[in-house]
Amino acid sequence: MCGILGLLLHDASVHAAPEICEGLSLLQHRGQDACGVITCGTKGRFYQCKANGMVRDIFDANSISRLLGGMGVGHVRYPTAGSFNNAEAQPFYVNSPYGIVFAHNGNLINTESLMQFMDQTAHRHINTASDSELLLNIFAYNLQQTGKFRINEEDIFTAIGGMMHQVKGAYACVAMLAGFGIIAFRDPNGIRPVGFATRKAGAGLDYIVASESVVADAGGFTDWQDVNPGEAIIITRNGISRRQIAGPSTFAPDIFEFVYFARPDSVIDGISVYRSRMAMGDALADKVQAVLQEANITVDVVIPVPDTSRVAALNLAQKLQVPYREGFIKNRYVGRTFIMPGQQMRKKNVRRKLNAMALEFADKNVLIVDDSIVRGTTSKEIIQMAKDVGAKKVIVASCAPPIRYPNVYGIDMPSRKELVAYGRDTDEIAAEIGADLVIFQTLPDLVNSVRQLQPSIESFDCSVFTGEYVTGGVDEEYLQHLETLRADNNRAKAMTMSLGALEGKGGGDANGLSEQQKADQANSSALPNGTDATVGLHNSWNTQA
Incomplete structure (x- = not known):
């Protein structure tokens, strides 16, 4: 149950990071494990800061000041099975093709077959156990199939359509293409929420994409609209394009959003x-x-x-x-x-x-x-x-x-x-x-x-009460696999925490940051100085693993 956010400001000279961080604090209830922001500045350069910890701990005035650019993507993480280390903090990034930043809320249920596809057919390396990184690489692979040096909106819609045909599960996603714009899409069943809104900004409009409408309300955005199940939207400074990508399916939003997860002031x-x-x-x-x-x-x-x-x-x-x-x-x-x-x-x-x-x-x-x-x-x-x-x-x-x-x-x-x-x-x-x-x-x-x-x-979607899964593909073998994965993850996390305590790394300073969080921030500080999105940025990411 992560929180995702995308922001594109009409005035490219205004930095989006302060507002993204403020928005993430309003989504903190959706994930307390890790958070991250990546912005895009002039000449398609990405700037990033992400680490394990709460929004208030990771983003201080110094780290925000280094996140340059008038558009960006943010994420707060809630760890699920197979996910706990700092390398899995989102947003994720790939440099091929074009430079793509990606944040995801949800969970895929056919990751094993998708991993085989990535290895044997797409030949793309997946560096973590996160299905969010897997989803990003499937999207990137489908974009790469265009073979174009420059892509257009039609190419993006086609790539998302190919991805939706391949993956099964729940996903609400926001992505950013270097120097291009913000993209958002939602799984055909609409299990996880995402929507968007606009705000007048001089002669144009600012756009925000978020998991919950409360973020738009707080930022002065109006005309909140949900991304429809199976729909994709593309936002640039020239406007917004919407397209229904997936065919008819059962619309089944997760009822647990209303019971527990979402803020009461959201719609x-x-x-x-x-x-x-x-x-x-x-x-x-x-x-x-x-x-x-x-x-x-x-x-x-x-x-x-x-x-x-x-x-x-x-x-x-x-x-x-x-x-x-x-x-x-x-x-x-x-x-x-x-x-x-x-x-x-x-x-x-x-x-x-x-x-x-x-x-x-x-x-x-x-x-x-x-x-x-x-x-x-x-x-x-x-x-x-x-x-x-x-x-x-x-x-x-x-x-x-x-x-x-x-x-x-x-x-x-x-x-x-x-x-x-x-x-x-x-x-x-x-x-x-x-x-x-x-x-x-x-x-x-x-x-x-x-x-x-x-x-x-x-x-x-009432599967937690009935055991009936709207996407299909969930059998006893899958449930056993998921339980084993989670047990392995808990053991690994417990061992990591024990080692950290023995080495004196378990405590936090007066500002609430542990030694590990400070190390995470140090690792992430290489990118805020600016790195061209077309030159293999992921090597800097790997220093966090």
């Missing part, structure tokens, strides 16, 4: 995330009321797990006519625990992130509302915190149904054994996390909560 595919969560709360209230009556339990207070469940919890409380209270106080300097890599890190940070106020829990039957229950790690810690400060009964209500299947489209929950609902019924889930009762939203109610705001969308 995705014409659906207000905020209003969808209000509707989830209303629907969940009916289910909670029925279950509590059957169990002969009354609740004294409704308390949300901050932040994503607040909207739903407030609507639920109003409908049940039960007091709504903020019982958990959040430390805003700890990141989102769900997207933290590693079970131990997530568990360790729950109590650092939240503190329960005894005033709201003591001697009460408490209904805790959460957006979803995934691994159960956070829920278990939260329930224990509530009981530690005197709650009599703790009932948990989830805005989402039980998550029993892995996500293969870019969310880091591929191992079925990590899912608390896998192989368990509702009572067993409650026992596992220590709740007196667990109440789940039904899938029809969840889908209706989102779909009622945009009835033209007939289906959503």
Whole structure:
């Protein structure tokens, strides 16, 4: 669940980097592992800075000042299976043909066959385990097939069409061609979000492409439009061209965007995330009321797990006519625990992130509302915190149904054994996390909560609840492969962190940067001085590996 951003300013003398970094900070909720920006200046030169870490840590005034040029691409990374080291920070770059910068949100499911194609047919080297680099090279290979010294928009649309025919999975992408412009496209099922907007700039327009509309709103851009499933857009200083590349397919945006990942002030595919969560709360209230009556339990207070469940919890409380209270106080300097890599890190940070106020829990039957229950790690810690400060009964209500299947489209929950609902019924889930009762939203109610705001969308990707994957191509063999890959990745990351701790590299300085992050920045500083995009820039990238 990465965040992508592209910006093209009408005035080429104005540097795009400060606004790109500001936009990435608004997408930080989509990825905390790494971030990067590459800009394009005069004569097609690229300037880059990328490293492991948060936007606020990597991009200071000095690093931003070195990112020259009036257009650029940014990325915040959320690590998925096979992805963790600093060489996989995006955007990626290839120098052939033409100089291409690329950022990707999603996950491909046919990487093995694509890697064979790259090796045996395209003869292009893939340097990391990231399918984003693989996707970039497939796009570059298809562009190269034109055989032209200078390409036009028709050639780009043709190359994207060839790429979409080859790859399977979820992808929302933004690319930049040296001295040409910004390109964005979306997979034929529209699983991952991306859109664009414009802003008046003198006699012309500035253009922004982003994962969520909130970035455009904050920058003063208007007329936000989603990139359609299977569509590609090309933005230059002469204007914008749009073309439907892929044929008809099932439009199925990921419903988990609305449940958890997206900011409430964003609009995705014409659906207000905020209003969808209000509707989830209303629907969940009916289910909670029925279950509590059957169990002969009354609740004294409704308390949300901050932040994503607040909207739903407030609507639920109003409908049940039960007091709504903020019982958990959040430390805003700890990141989102769900997207933290590693079970131990997530568990360790729950109590650092939240503190329960005894005033709201003591001697009460408490209904805790959460957006979803995934691994159960956070829920278990939260329930224990509530009981530690005197709650009599703790009932948990989830805005989402039980998550029993892995996500293969870019969310880091591929191992079925990590899912608390896998192989368990509702009572067993409650026992596992220590709740007196667990109440789940039904899938029809969840889908209706989102779909009622945009009835033209007939289906959503609900594979984490149903095990039905809209792209096809996901079988038991693939799931086993993905789980093995993730286990290997976790072991490698744990070893790296252990070695770093032994060598004294695990801590951060007063500015929040660890020694490794400083090294990453040092490696990336070779490019901000300017490197021609046509002369093998990737050798500088390899110094990070």
